[in-house]
Amino acid sequence: MHRWRTIVEPFRIHSVEPIRMTTVEEREAALEAAGYNLFNLHADDVMIDLLTDSGTGAMSRDQWAAVQHGDESYAGSPSWYVFLDAVRELFPFEHVIPTHQGRAAEKILFSVLGGPGKIVPNNTHFDTTRANVEFSGAEAVDLVIPEGRDPSSTHPFKGNMDLQALERLLGEHRGAVPVVFMTITNNSGGGQPVSLENLRAVRAVCDAHRMPLFLDACRFAENAWFIKAREAGQGDRSVPEIVREIASLADGMTMSAKKDGLANIGGWLAMNDGALAEQCRNILILTEGFVTYGGLAGRDLEAIAQGLREVVSEDYLRYRIRSTAYLGEALDAAGVPLVKPFGGHAIYLDARALLPHVAPLEYPGQSLSIALYREGGIRGCEIGTVMFGRHPDGTETPAAMDLVRLAIPRRTYTQSHIDYVIEVVAWVAERAAQLRGVRIVEQSPVLRHFTARFAPL
Numbered sequence: 190m191h192r193w194r195t196i197v198e199p200f201r202i203h204s205v206e207p208i209r210m211t212t213v214e215e216r217e218a219a220l221e222a223a224g225y226n227l228f229n230l231h232a233d234d235v236m237i238d239l240l241t242d243s244g245t246g247a248m249s250r251d252q253w254a255a256v257q258h259g260d261e262s263y264a265g266s267p268s269w270y271v272f273l274d275a276v277r278e279l280f281p282f283e284h285v286i287p288t289h290q291g292r293a294a295e296k297i298l299f300s301v302l303g304g305p306g307k308i309v310p311n312n313t314h315f316d317t318t319r320a321n322v323e324f325s326g327a328e329a330v331d332l333v334i335p336e337g338r339d340p341s342s343t344h345p346f347k348g349n350m351d352l353q354a355l356e357r358l359l360g361e362h363r364g365a366v367p368v369v370f371m372t373i374t375n376n377s378g379g380g381q382p383v384s385l386e387n388l389r390a391v392r393a394v395c396d397a398h399r400m401p402l403f404l405d406a407c408r409f410a411e412n413a414w415f416i417k418a419r420e421a422g423q424g425d426r427s428v429p430e431i432v433r434e435i436a437s438l439a440d441g442m443t444m445s446a447k448k449d450g451l452a453n454i455g456g457w458l459a460m461n462d463g464a465l466a467e468q469c470r471n472i473l474i475l476t477e478g479f480v481t482y483g484g485l486a487g488r489d490l491e492a493i494a495q496g497l498r499e500v501v502s503e504d505y506l507r508y509r510i511r512s513t514a515y516l517g518e519a520l521d522a523a524g525v526p527l528v529k530p531f532g533g534h535a536i537y538l539d540a541r542a543l544l545p546h547v548a549p550l551e552y553p554g555q556s557l558s559i560a561l562y563r564e565g566g567i568r569g570c571e572i573g574t575v576m577f578g579r580h581p582d583g584t585e586t587p588a589a590m591d592l593v594r595l596a597i598p599r600r601t602y603t604q605s606h607i608d609y610v611i612e613v614v615a616w617v618a619e620r621a622a623q624l625r626g627v628r629i630v631e632q633s634p635v636l637r638h639f640t641a642r643f644a645p646l
């Protein structure tokens with residue numbers, strides 16, 4: 190198998206969705222109507238949609254079959270037990286609380302654990318995680334290792350927590366920290382994995398400070414694959430075995446099943462602490478639904494359960510990580526500045542390096558993502574100063590990096606779609622000197638990137 194270079198997708202296509210072909214003129218009109226915010230586009234006007242890998246993957250034949258098994262009983266549905274077993278098979282936490290997606294789990298957890306004066310450390314908060322921490326009045330602190338902030342560093346585990354910085358924070362702010370978080374893989378930091386060694390060390394620091402450790406486990410299977418592939422002594426272990434060790438190091442987790450749940454919707458919150466679980470369930474009933482469905486239909490619970498069995502398959506993970514690297518390697522060969530090494534679910538273009546003539550507060554990432562859409566109908570996502578530059582007090586500073594994320598939906602696009610993406614990105618990159626920045630003409634106080642409107646400079 191391994192002697193051939195071509196990446197064979199470990200599936201055949203069973204049902205097809207049409208892609209509408211569009212012209213540059215049509216896309217320019219669409220951009221203007223959308224206020225140059227790609228979140229405002231009609232998705233029919235997008236040819237290759239790399240906005241996110243969240244909920245955009247293709248479900249398998251067996252997941253669609255599982256949907257037919259969905260039991261819609263309000264309480265105690267058999268589908269709930271199927272879901273619970275599948276979650277606990279990988280993450281044997283005492284209490285599992287289903288939610289409609291990851292941010293609902295975050296909202297519930299930080300409603301209980303957050304609040305003014307509290308500080309939540311994380312390797313790097315994902316945008317919704319940060320927003321939910323800050324909405325509670327608490328402070329969100331990112332403590333990733335310095336290599337994790339350097340787009341050109343090739344450290345194999347750039348998602349690792351800076352242990353000394355964590356020690357210092359816990360020492361100085363005793364009592365203010367309700368929980369330590371680890372995001373696997375580190376999405377906002379470039380889809381970078383966390384090593385098992387670092388997770389064990391974070392656990393030891395948490396033990397020394399009697400501090401609970403929670404996982405933001407959205408891409409746990411991809412992270413486990415990187416551990417298997419890159420970490421000394423891990424190559425012979427199975428992926429589920431590595432996942433179970435990761436789980437054993439934590440006291441709880443938040444999860445979006447729209448990522449490594451291989452489902453289109455869903456998530457959960459899990460933990461061992463019974464008193465905390467009871468407080469969370471009380472909020473769940475208020476905002477999501479009863480404790481055995483939490484905002485999901487029985488059919489969704491079934492699809493997630495089957496997805497969890499498929500996502501730890503080595504054939505799937507090998508293809509997944511290899512096909513993402515294929516895009517990265519081709520763009521690298523074309524001289525496009527990228528975050529390295531390549532993450533699991535996405536390739537991140539370094540817009541600040543590609544557009545040095547556009548100041549961070551003129552949003553080089555936004556400018557580049559607009560150009561990729563205009564020229565090729567490709568929708569990426571700015572992960573930079575638009576997303577992270579504005580602070581709760583209304584001030585604005587450049588984000589650590591200005592990136593454009595090309596996220597790869599799971600099992601959705603073929604190699605020829607990706608070859609087209611490579612061609613378009615390389616063409617735009619060659620002409621990057623001609624791109625101008627943008628300014629914001631309208632924005633909301635939180636998560637502004639979803640709704641802001643821009644104008645070209």
Ligand SMILES: *Cc1c(COP(=O)(O)O)cnc(C)c1O
Pocket residue numbers: 243290291292293315317318372374376405407444445446447448455456
């Ligand atoms: C997607 C994601 C979330 C939020 O999950 P949703 O299902 O989109 O609400 C939280 N953390 C990380 C790392 C994510 O990638």
